[in-house]
Amino acid sequence: MDQALALEIMMAGESILLTGPAGSGKTYVLAEFIKLAKRDGRTVAVTATTGLAASHLNGSTIHSWSGIGIADELPQDFVRNLSKSRHDIIVKTDVLIIDEISMLHDYRLDMVDEAARLVRKSAEPFGGIQVILCGDFFQLPPVSRSDQRGGGFVVDSQAWKALDPVICRLSEQHRQDDETFLTVLNALRAGEIRRGHAETLLDRMDVPLEGAVTELHTTNVDVDRINESQLAKIPGEEQSYQMTTTGKANYVESLKRSCLAPEILTLKIGALVMCIKNAQDRKYVNGSLGVVTDFETLTGYPTVQLRNGRTITMLPDSWELRDGDKKRASLTQLPLRLAWAITVHKSQGMTLDAARIDLRRAFVPGMGYVALSRVRSLAALSLVGINKMALTVSPEALAMDGVLAAKGEADAVRFGHLAEAAAARKNAPEKPAKSSNWSGKLEGMRATYPNAFKPWPITDDDKLRELFEGGTGLKDLSAALGRQPGSITARLKKHFGEGVEVAR
Numbered sequence: 001m002d003q004a005l006a007l008e009i010m011m012a013g014e015s016i017l018l019t020g021p022a023g024s025g026k027t028y029v030l031a032e033f034i035k036l037a038k039r040d041g042r043t044v045a046v047t048a049t050t051g052l053a054a055s056h057l058n059g060s061t062i063h064s065w066s067g068i069g070i071a072d073e074l075p076q077d078f079v080r081n082l083s084k085s086r087h088d089i090i091v092k093t094d095v096l097i098i099d100e101i102s103m104l105h106d107y108r109l110d111m112v113d114e115a116a117r118l119v120r121k122s123a124e125p126f127g128g129i130q131v132i133l134c135g136d137f138f139q140l141p142p143v144s145r146s147d148q149r150g151g152g153f154v155v156d157s158q159a160w161k162a163l164d165p166v167i168c169r170l171s172e173q174h175r176q177d178d179e180t181f182l183t184v185l186n187a188l189r190a191g192e193i194r195r196g197h198a199e200t201l202l203d204r205m206d207v208p209l210e211g212a213v214t215e216l217h218t219t220n221v222d223v224d225r226i227n228e229s230q231l232a233k234i235p236g237e238e239q240s241y242q243m244t245t246t247g248k249a250n251y252v253e254s255l256k257r258s259c260l261a262p263e264i265l266t267l268k269i270g271a272l273v274m275c276i277k278n279a280q281d282r283k284y285v286n287g288s289l290g291v292v293t294d295f296e297t298l299t300g301y302p303t304v305q306l307r308n309g310r311t312i313t314m315l316p317d318s319w320e321l322r323d324g325d326k327k328r329a330s331l332t333q334l335p336l337r338l339a340w341a342i343t344v345h346k347s348q349g350m351t352l353d354a355a356r357i358d359l360r361r362a363f364v365p366g367m368g369y370v371a372l373s374r375v376r377s378l379a380a381l382s383l384v385g386i387n388k389m390a391l392t393v394s395p396e397a398l399a400m401d402g403v404l405a406a407k408g409e410a411d412a413v414r415f416g417h418l419a420e421a422a423a424a425r426k427n428a429p430e431k432p433a434k435s436s437n438w439s440g441k442l443e444g445m446r447a448t449y450p451n452a453f454k455p456w457p458i459t460d461d462d463k464l465r466e467l468f469e470g471g472t473g474l475k476d477l478s479a480a481l482g483r484q485p486g487s488i489t490a491r492l493k494k495h496f497g498e499g500v501e502v503a504r
Contacts, residue, residue: 001412003029004422006168009415011036016166018134022373023175027349030134043092048099051258058320062098066112072149074111079118089323090119093129101135105142105151113159125162133165137397138189139366155400169408175351178377188369191398193391207382209354212272212289212307215341216357216371226341234268239295241265244490247329255321260346261333267292267302274339283312287350289339299453307353344371358384365394451482465495473503
């Protein structure tokens with residue numbers, strides 16, 4: 001099924017499983033649907049099984065949205081103990097999206113279904129909510145802790161059987177452009193790795209790659225060690241950028257844990273960096289690699305030469321933690337992180353320009369497939385090492401793939417009447433993105449506020465606290481520090497909490 005037909009089926013109100021190989025465009029279709037559904041006035045709850053996946057979509061975890069938390073079963077007094085705000089969010093939801101569905105246990109999907117039915121007082125699956133499940137079962141599977149109830153994929157749940165979702169199995173490839181590499185990845189998905197496939201991968205062992213290259217490792221400890229040591233090797237002064245946040249402390253902490261943006265980003269000229277968001281103007285994507293070449297005189301922001309040759313000045317971007325239509329927290333930081341190394345788990349959803357991949361410690365089926373499928377071609381891949389586990393996929397995923405493929409083909413025929421509408425939407429002219437002259441706007445702001453959008457040094461923070469505690473009002477604080485009133489207010493909230501009141 002192509003992306004356009006899948007989008008049209010979703011817009012028609014059907015509950016679906018949006019699936020397909022890595023690089024088939026699942027995240028793109030999901031983002032398009034969210035935008036169109038909200039435009040049509042639907043209340044869309046965007047969730048994922050992990051905080052990291054949720055942060056890519058400015059959503060929350062499914063455990064938080066549903067109120068099930070980390071429990072292994074729904075308590076008898078679930079509805080009575082549910083907060084009014086949580087109750088109202090579930091009641092008002094028209095569409096529930098659950099991304100990275102491969103990592104959700106079957107019994108947890110049953111718990112979400114039961115919670116929605118009880119709260120909405122409806123016997124329909126998920127209380128009548130349109131449900132969009134998204135993910136690839138060949139990627140990371142559900143993982144159970146030793147003290148946790150065991151379970152399998154969501155296809156084994158009662159909720160799946162009751163929902164009977166339309167299978168939208170995307171077949172187009174939008175990442176890999178190397179037929180030999182695709183053959184290896186497809187063989188890995190099919191559990192049919194032969195000697196020739198393995199030899200093709202082993203031929204990439206320790207192959208040197210030109211330009212900016214990031215390493216993929218299976219553990220956080222290796223990643224942190226590599227990034228810190230590589231930055232320390234570069235001579236020259238450091239430039240640091242402090243994250244700013246809004247929202248209650250618990251929500252802010254949850255968003256920080258879920259986001260790839262560091263609380264303090266420390267860079268030097270020559271640092272290898274990775275973009276961690278898709279740019280609205282499409283100048284870079286999540287996973288684009290580059291090197292810091294300078295720091296802009298006017299703003300102090302880094303100039304980055306991307307691997308594709310484009311040079312851009314990186315500006316702050318924002319991430320949000322949304323709960324239904326409610327914004328619980330937000331953070332603002334440069335959409336960059338050090339990129340000498342990253343974990344396989346955190347690379348999920350990225351397209352990397354080039355990578356050195358260490359799979360000697362792969363410990364779950366699908367981990368090798370996730371890592372290898374981040375790059376576009378064999379020419380962009382260098383292997384540090386690989387173990388037997390890295391060449392395996394879940395036997396359960398393999399068994400269900402044939403069933404999903406057959407149902408997907410039947411559903412594509414069943415909804416074939418939507419193909420014309422899908423083609424019309426696909427071919428509709430795209431509205432041009434609004435251009436923004438950032439330098440011009442910044443120059444205008446600094447005519448009034450000389451320090452607008454500059455990092456906050458410790459001396460300015462000390463001065464702000466001293467003046468505020470002495471009774472200085474917002475207007476005078478703004479004048480004294482040369483910053484916009486909104487920036488002053490946000491900084492005071494950081495120091496004194498969300499409830500801080502500032503005299504005008």
